[in-house]
Structure formats: C-alpha cells, structure tokens
Amino acid sequence: MNEHSNKVVLASAGTGKTYSLTNQYLRLLFLNEDPGKILATTFTRKAAGEIRDRVFERLVESITDSDKRAELSVEIGVPLTEDQCRGKLAEFVQRLDQIQISTIDGFFNRLINLFSHDLGLPTQWGIIEGAREDEQTIEALSLMMQQEGLTRVTEMIEGLNRLGDKGVYQEFLRVVNTMRPVFLESKPEAWDCVTAPHPPPSEDVAEAITTLEQFNEIPLNQDGSTPKLWQTKIDEIQELLPDARRTGDWETIITVGPAKKAIQGEEKYDRKEIPEAFAIAVKVLGSATASKLAVRIQKRNLAIRQLLEKLETELEELKRRNSNYTFSDLPLLLAQNSLTNEESNKAELDFSYRLGTGIEHLLLDEFQDTNPTQWRVLQPFAQKILATPERGSFYCVGDVKQSIYTWRQGEPRLLESMKELYPQLESETLSVSYRSSPVILETANTVFVNLIETIDELSNSDPNWVKGAQLWTMNYPEHESADHLQDSLGATYLVEARSKEENGGESDPVIEKLVERLLALTEKSASISVGVLTRTNKPISSIIDRLQTSGLKASGEGGNAITDSLAILQLLSILHFADHPGDTAALHAANTAPLWPTHLFENVTKENEVLASVLRERILEEGYGKFIASLLPKIQDHESYGDWDLRRFNQLIDLAFSFDIENTSSRISDFVTYIQNTKVENPDTAGIRVMTVHAAKGLEFDAVFIPELSEKLEGKPPQIYAERPNPENFYERVSTSPKKDHRALIGGALEALHQDHLVRQLQDAFCVLYVAITRARHHLEMIVEAPPKTESTAKNFQQLLRKSFTLTPPDDHGIIWQHPHSDPEWANALARPIDEDSDIVIHDPSVPLLPRTSDHRHLPRRSPSDHFGARGIRIDEMFNVSTGGALRGEIFHRLFEEINWLEEFEVQDDDLLHTLEKFDVTEETRKQYIEEFRLSLREDNVVKHLTRANQLDTIHGTPVQWEAWRERRFCISLENDDGTETLWNGVIDRVNVATDSSGKYVGATLLDYKTDAVTEETLAGKAKTYQPQLLTYRKVLNAITEIDEREIETGLLFLGSDMYIPVDSI
Secondary structure, three states, X not given: OOOOOOEEEEEOOOOOHHHHHHHHHHHHHHOOOOHHXXXXXXXXXXXXXXXXXXXXXXXXXXXXXXXXXHHHHXXXXXOOOHHHHHHHHHHHHHOHHHOEEEEHHHHHHHHHHHHOOOOOOOOOOEEOOHHHHHHHHHHHHHHHHHHHOHHHHHHHOOOHHHOOHHHHHHHHHHHHHHHHHHHHOEOHHHHHOOOOOOOOOHHHHHHHHHHHHHOOOOOOOOOOOOOHHHHHHHHHHHHHHHHHHHHOOOHHHHOOHHHHHHHOOOOEEOOEEOOHHHHHHHHHHHHHHHHHHHHHHHHHHHHHHXXXXXXXXXXXXXXXXXXXXXXXXXXXXXXXXHHHHHHOOOOOXXXXXXXXXXXXXXXXXXXXXXXXXXXXXXXXXXXXXXXXXXXXXXXXXXXXXXXXXXXXXXXXXXXXXHHHHOOOOEEEEEXXXXXXXXXXXXXXXXXXXXXXXXHHHHOOOOHHHHHHHHHHHOOOXXXXXXXXXXXXXXXXXXXXXXXXXXXXXXOOHHHHHHHHHHHHHHHHOOOOOEEEEEXXXXXXXXXXXXXXXXXXXXXXXXXXXXXXXXXXHHHHHHHHXXXXXXXXXXXXXXXXXXXXXXXXXXXXXXXXXXXXXXXXXXXXXXXXXXXXXXXXXXXXXXXXXXXXXXXXXXXXXXXXXXXXXXXXXXXXXXXXXXXXXXXXXXXXXXXXXXXXXHHHOOOOEXXXXXXXXXXXXXXXXXXXXXXXXXXXXXXXXXXXXXOHHHHHHHOHHXXXXXXXXXXXXXXXXXXXXXXXXXXXXXXXXXXXXXXXXXXXXXOEHHHHHHHHOOOOOOOOOOEEXXXXXXXXXXXXXXXXXXXXXXXXXXXXXXXXXXXXHHOOOOOOEEOHHHHHOOOOOOHHHHOOOOHHHHHHHHHHHHHHOOOOOHHHOOOOHHHHHHXXXXXOOOHHHHHHHHHHHHHHOOOHHHHHHHOHHHOOOEEOOEEOEEEEEEEEEEEEEEEXXXXXEEEEEEEEEEEEEXXXXXXXXXXXXXXXXXXXXXXXXXXXXXXXXXXXXXXXHHHHHHHHHOOOHHHEEEEEEEOOOOEEEEHHHO
C-alpha cells in the first residue's frame, strides 16, 4: 500500500490550512523522506516562515509534551517515540540550508539562477521592485513613444491626449500594468475576436433617413394632445439629421430619447408605445453605427496589441542591458523556455539535475492564487510525481472563496479543476473553524448560504448576477466552530451611520460612526486586537488620522515612510542642500540642525558651493550608509531627539546601506526619493491596525470593523476584457472595453466578454466580503451609510448586507441588526484565570531538545570575517580597497578554486572565460584577469604552496599523502573562553591536508588568499589586520580534522605581490 497521499484540500477560512499542510510535511519527515526532496511553496515570505516555524514548534512540542506527541502521531498516522521526535528535530535543524520551504517566487528565483545561462540572462542579473520597476517600464515607454510618436500612442488610450507629458507616461504606465499581463498570456489571434456586423444596404439607410425626416406619427395622450417630451425629442432628431447625413455619424440620432429606447429593445418611451416604423428606421441606423464602431474597436485592439508588442521588445532590451528583471518575469522565463523547447522538439530542461536533487514531494499552499504561468512551471513536477505515486506525493491546499488576487492573474479555477484534471487525487473539504466564535460563523452563513436569493432580489433577477452567486456558493459549505469554541462568546452588528445632514455635513459619517464604535469597544477592553478593513487604500490615511485625533492608537499595515521623524527631515534637508547649494532655505534648515556635520568644514571656507561640495565628496567616497551612520552619535547625545528619532534613524541607516548595495546611481535626489517613498514597519506596534482586506489575508483579530461598503459589487468598468475558458490555457478572446452603449449595440463577442467579466467580478466581490468577515474571532461590525430618501437601486456591498438581514430601525448606537446571541461583554471572558489544578507541562531545561552536537539553533552566529567589525560595514571599507579591488579579489578566488595541484592544472583560457561569465565585466576585462592569474601562477610562493611535489613526504617520520581542499565551507560550534558556544560559519580558501596510511589527518597548511597590494614595509601591518580571522580558521580546522593546532601551518598568500606570511610570525 502506498504510504504517501496525493490530495487536494479545500480549506475554508480558519479551518487549519497551514496546520493541514504542516501535518503532511511532518508525515513525510517521519516516513524518513529526504527533506531536501520536499518542496513546499506559498505566496509570501511571512507565510513561508509560518510553515517553517509551525514544523519546528510541533517537533519541539512532540518532545516536551507526550499528549502533543500522541496527537501528532494520530494526525499523521505514524507511531512516534520521544527519541524519534528528537532525532527529526535534530535533522530538521542541521539541514535547514537544504529545507525547501519558500515563496513560489523564491523557488522560481532559484531555478532561474541555476539556468540563467541556458535562458540567455546576463551573468549578474537582479530583481527590482516598486518604483525602480516602474522607472524601467516608463523608460521603455519613452523609447517606444519616440519611435511611434506620442499622438499615435495617446490616440489608442482614451483621454490621454488631454494630459501633459508627465501625465501621459503615468497614465500609460497604469494602462500597461493592466494590459501587459493579458498581452503576455494571449496569442495574436485572441485580439481579433470582435466581428463587425454587416452594415445595412445603402437603400435601407436612405429609407430610414426618409422615415425619420418625415416622421409625424407621435403617439397621443388620452385627451388627444401630443406629448410634449415626445415632440421635443422628435424635433431634436430631425434637427440633427442633416449633419448626420453629411458625416455618416448616426450615433447622435440613436442616442436621443425614443430612439435610444428602441435600440435597447424597449417597446415604450415615456409610457407610450414606440411606433413600429420609427423603431425599424432607428434600428437600421443602429446597425450602420454598430458596424462602424466594431471596425473601430477591431483596429484599436490590433493597434494596442502592436504597441504592447513593441513595448515588450523595448522592455526586454532594457532588462537585458540593465540586468534588471522583476518577480513576474521569473515564471515567464521558465514557462517560455519550456514552451519553446516543446515546439522545437528539444528536450526540456531537467530541473532536478541542477537542483542537486529531485523533487519527490510537492506541497502547494494558497493554490487558489496561483496563476496559469506559474502552474505551467510547477505542473511538470506535479505530473512526474503523480505518474510515479509510489515514489512521491502531491498535496495542494487552497480556498476558492479566498481568491482575492485575480487582478494579479490568480486563477481560482485551477484549484476547482484539480480533481477533474487528476482523478487520482483524493479530495478533502475543511469547514470547521478553529478561529471564529459561533456568532461570527453564523453571521457568515446568513450572508453566504442565502446569497443566491439575496442577489436575485438585489439585481432584479439578472441572470449574470445570479450566475455569479451560484458559481460562488458551489464552494461554500456551511461553517461551524470547532468544539472548543462552541461556548466562546462574541457579537456581530450591522450599524448605520448618521446621515450627512445629521452629522453636520463636514466629516464622513461612516468614519465618525467607526470612531464612536471603536471608542465604545476599547473602553471595555484595551488589550484586544482590532482590525479595520477597507476595500481600497483611499480611506486608510483619513481613518488613521481620525482615530489618532480621538486618542486611539492606530497604524497602517506595511508600515509608513520614515519621514515622520524630526531627525530624518533634518537629514534630508542636509542632503537637499548638498544637491542644491543655491537653496538658502535648505542651508538654513540644514546648518541649524544638531545633525549638521560641523567637523567636516573646519578647514574650508563657508561658501555655499564649497560646503555642498564637501558633503557630496564625502558621500561619494563613503556611501550613504557610512556617511549617515557617522551622524548616529549626534542623535544619541542631543536632547532635541527622542527614542522615536533614534529608532527611525537606525532604520534610515539600514535603508542607506541597502541603497548603496542595490543602486548604482550617485544622484542625491535619487536617494532622497528612495527614502521618501520606502515604507518600513513602525518601531511600535499599534493596537488598531487599519488595512485593506487584501493586506489582511492570513491575519485574524479579536474584533473586525468593515466601514467601506459603498463600493459597487461589479467594480469599475474594465480597461480590457479577457476570456479564458480553460484555466490552464492562454486567453482565447481579448478586447478593449468600449462604452456601455457601444457594447450593447455591437453585441456578439463584446457582450459575451462583458458577461464573463461581470460574473468573475461578482465572484471577486463575494470573496473580498468573505475574507473580511472571517478575519474576526469574536466581534464583527459592518458599518453602512444612512439610506437615501428614496429607495436605493444601488448594487453595492451595503445593499447586499441590508438585504441579507432582517433589519430594525437604528437604535441609539445606530445598530440596525445584531446576531441574537451577541454578547457585548465577550471581551471580559477572554482573560480567564488559570485553574490551579490543571495539568501544566513544563519543559525541563536540563534535558536537551536536540543531541548536544546539534544544539545550534539559538547559538550566537558569527563569521571569521566579523573580526573586522560589526555587520553592515561595507566590504570596501573593511579592506580599504575600491569596488574594483573587491571584484578583482572575487575573480582571483574563483580562478584559484580551479587549481587542485599546479602540476595537474591544464585548464584552457576558453574554459576560464566561461568560469568568469557570472561576473558583470567585458570579455576583454576577463581576459586581462586571466592573464594576471597566469602570471601569478609563476610566483615563488604560489608554486611552493600549490605544488604537490613541494609538500613534505613525512611528518614526524610518518609517510603522508596530501590532498587539497578548495573553498571549504563550514558551519561549526566552538567553545568560547567563558564556556559559552558560538556558531561559526564561513569559507576557507584552501587547505593542503596530510593523511597517514590509515586515513587519519596528521598535518595541514591553511592558506588564505589576498589580493591586496603589499610591500615588505606594509606586509606586517596588513597581516595583523587579518590575524584574528586566520586564528579562527585554524580553530575551525582543528575541530574538523582533530589535527593539533601546532601542526596546522596557517598563513596569508598575497597574490600578485608574491608575499607569504605565517600567522604565528605576525
């Protein structure tokens, strides 16, 4: 019987999706599967970290708690002992570097690195995000517009011709970010899906014109009089006819009153029957208009596709030239390679060959957010596993109801179709929540179990709306709380804000009601977690400001810019002055700040240009990180700055060092923009967190408030329609979105595309509402606007909720519905006293969780290079060499790694050139380095230490054999003088190690290569800098080989200078 399970798990919110996936992972571990052959992917670093942490925590629990061990044993179906659990924990910790629990982007990044040469990528490509990604796209747009002409481009995008140049680029960037993913997922024929209807014969058009010109059969009122509105509209049509006849533009005619109704298929206008002759004539002109409009859309679709194709060409060239790619490029590169190989009958890339191990177990988390391109990369792994179930397993977990990333091309139907695509998969549905109290889940059930009936009423039985509800509810099992939550208390409310008139007309009534309700709740319990969830980013800043004004501590998710600190603003003033010395206001703000670096200007004139020049030169010489870090003592010592400034300034230093590493720009304005736009987490965690529903995915709160419910369920009109009948395939039909009237007039493919889009948009809306509601553990409030004076026909979130519940007039708090078992005192029940008689498991610290040799997880970690100073200092500062010198060192280390022994070294220059391809230098430069390398091989000290024949034949009279270790990596625990341990990790350049006839290590020469330029006068001083590092290397080698340290000759070999110095002589 196969011990492995191939399964698709449909896990509703709070039902233990991560728990289920970690069960599968732990089962594989205890079945003695190789952890290096288990790949578990998810979509965020946080989620990947949570999976790793859960695995680790549950292994620890299985050692310290026999009940937990028994529970785990039952859940994974494997008998467990304490020793087994201890052994698996040791294995998991020791092999952390091989554990493949990562984001899906992280896995793709790894594959790309392995196959970068095969994929034709530059040797030192990198990933850019955010503003830098936008800048690269805008640069490509600029290049394309220079070739195509701004007018042609703006004609393709409605409304752009009204904007200035900057507006054009920003608006087109927005359009591109919407259309480009569709372009990349569609073939050219998909953009040619709109068929123009045949225009009516010219004689029919002429007859229709005559009918309308002569029309006087206006339907009469009961008293025989002519309806005034009818007469006005017929007069208007007849006045417009001459110009329409001349231009052939009949749209001005068919949009007038009774003509528009006739086009829409209505039989009455102003409660009067539309005469048949009039309707026929108008419909003829409507057909002529539809034909012209369809041709226009056809041309526009094809023109936009051509522009996107040209943009893609420019963008690909820029990416290659700049070596900058984006995360969204990674699956495209991998999938396109696979497709190309298939079409050209070449063998597909064998991923497992370069991964160093095959992937035999595939665990996919949040599968509903996977897009087809990502699946095309993962699918070969899945199919290979499913074809040999006795060797591997496939396990995917997701929830179609939580698919809120379709705007990022996420395709929830992939999850729905897994069982159909792979019948051998078992299926499991999880609907018991371990998060929410019964009142929360019963509220969700009230909304979603009855969704079809509610939508039918809300939409007046519109078939597309009803279809959207039907498709969504197919995946909604009735939710219930887990047994241990059945008695937990909670409260849910639908709350109505005051009208704008009652509220005074100045502030937003919904936000005011939100503040009022939050104040009431937090008065009862200030320690609960609260999430305020919005549909969009727009209201977040207003909500946070209003909450803070009311004395409530609140923050946004994802952090804020660090410019909320006086110290940061003053530092930016100093930088602004350095960039703009003529700005006297900036100079005044800069040199009156305690941060002003007075020590830099002691021996220079105080002219603006000179001061600014000194600042610029210092920044250019040191980099932003070191320059800003040098000002930290001023923040620590001056009374003007508080703890907040100190915390923010430390965050600024981190950002500055990151900027130095990741950016080549020397423009101060670029750095200032980077600091102003980069968001970091606040040093303090606020009690109330305000965020979008999308940002709240995966989170939970004691109390959830949903204030932004006036958004339409169907969303905004799309810029582009794209239809994909099969979720695995490319889009089959693509078109830009015309005006509503034009779409209805043309009909055909456009109307079908619209209906498909509407159904999907509605399902997205239901998902967003579901995710918002199910973030709550105990308390949920949905705040709606006051109803209009006349009955609302709006089809938005708040109307959906109003129709889902049986409402009452608002009470003093604005409550118009509450769950019958709502308990406003629920928070008091959260802090229950501990039962003194209850069993408490306390881990005995004298009993190690891991075998002593593996107890490294919490040891302080260091690298021998740490002897040079704290982390965060740049490499070029450590060694006092230029960036070019550091590159030379890397290249020489890589070349010397090729040498086993000199007498055996026969590698040709062409092979060495290939070895250096990963370095971003020209071929000519690589050749120069190889020539220098060849010269260094003739140096006396190199020949002495890298030639086997020059090594001793015997050590203490014992014959020995020598082998060479090159780039020896290590991670080992060493005992400190005070008895504590430190975990050291790093790489030793070279060890010549001697063994006796039994294979025992008896002697060694440890070499550390340096490319610093030294002379006999500077050698000792330079060597002293490196001495602590080499002594640590020697201790490491002693621990690895058990060779007495006195038998390990350890020295520095300065390449290019032909100098060698033993560490003991320093």
